[in-house]
Amino acid sequence: MTARTENSEMTSPRWSILKTIARRIRPLAPSASVQLNETFGKFIWGATGFHQFYVGAVAISVTLFNFIPIELQRRVIDEAVATKDIRRLAVLGAVYLAILGAYSSLKYVLMIYQGWMGESAIKTARDQLAEVACKRAKQPTEASGQTANVLGNEVDTVGGFVGTSISEFVVNTSMMMSVFAYMIYMEPLIAIFSLAAVIPQFFLARYLQQSLNQRVERQIGLVRKLGDQAVDRSSSKRAMLHATHRTTRTIFQNRIELYLLKFGLKSLLNIANSLGSLMVLLAGGYLVITGQTTIGTVMAFISGFQRLSDPTGDLLDFYRSYSQAKVQYRMIVDWVAGPDVDTR
Structure with missing residues (x-):
């Protein structure tokens, strides 16, 4: 697709409404003075403030609407299918459809809210980092490759986490608690089996995350180093190519180590x-078989366990994203403070 074709598509009437809406949305002003030499938690609070609680309330609403279908599935089987009540089946189906529509709408609002907060935090950080970069640009020893990386992907990663930090934790934690409480109420024995499958995953993720963090930090340093080498005018072309090739090979090896750990952990969790x-x-x-429960209850538990395992995986992803964003934020703070140590 050519650039002209892309531009014509973006200016077509079907996209114009999106551009109009986007232009009317203003970035979130920081609720407090944001300093990039503070802790990661203080940066999140300064950049978003009470909006973290507001988006958390939306997240809890999403949880409630995602939890209701578990009980509806049980009632469809036990109250409608088992009794051959077509009217009851139609009513429950209509309720299920309404709940699904409400859930999808709230989920969309939540994702837009998260994206707005994240992009606002990115803008706040970039405004400050741009000032630092402009002052350093006048220094002959300043490495412009690092500056491009810091202002680009690194800030995107940190800001993206800021947008979802509290709300994702709230929605997944509340979903786990709601589903597990429902399981305990319906059938404690099956609930215990479910919990026994979930708890070891958290210990496994915590055990491997430190190794992942080390490689994430090394990856960031290597990419910064590559950016500096690519714009280094003090060396010959031959020396530059040799240095960049050696760094890209190291980046490749480090990325493979990351994949081995990351996807190995995912496989174990699956x-x-x-x-x-x-x-x-x-x-x-x-x-x-022993007559102690109904098929509808078992079906609800299977669905419930899926809804328990999904937020469990999301919580583990949240923990991994938080750990990596924290590493990235610390390295940005170090960059603001002064030149980075050369990564080998």
Whole structure:
């Protein structure tokens, strides 16, 4: 697709309304003085303030609407299908559809709210970093490659986490608590099996995250180093190419190590979730056979376990994103303070 074609598509009537809306939305002004030499938590609060609580309230609403279908599924099977009540089936189906529509709408609002907060935090950070970069640009020893990386991808990563930090934690934690409380109420034995499959995942993620953080920090330093080498005019072309090739090879090796750890952890978590589903199915099947529960309850538990494993995975992703964003923020603070130490 050519640039002219892309521009014509973006100026077409179907996209003009998006541009109009986007122009009317203003960035969030910091609620307090934001300093990039503060802790990561203070930066998040200074950049977004009470909006973290407002978006958290929206997140809790999303949780409630995502939780209701679990009970509706049980009632469809036990109250409508089992009794062959078509009218009841239609009513429950209509309620399910309404809940789905409300959930999707709230989820969309939540994602837009998160994106607005994140982009506002990015703008706040870039405004300050641009001032630092302009002052340093007058220094003959300033490395412009690092500046481009800091103002680009690194700030995007930190700001993106700021937008979702509190709300993602709230929505996933409240979802886990709601689903587990429902399981305990309906059938404590199956709930215990579900919990036994979830808890080890948190210990596993915490154990491996430190190794991931070390490689993330090294990756950031290597990319900054590559940016400096690519604009280095003090060396010959041959020396520049040799240095950049050596750095790109090291970046490749470090990235592969990251993949081995990251996807290895995901594979182990997927195995744990699959075993958890099997445990729920076997325990529920035994209770159905012995007449202690209904098929509808077991189906609700299988759906509930899925809704328990999804926020569990999201919480682990939140922890990983938080750890990596914290590393990246600290390295930005170090860059503001002075020249970085050469990464080997």
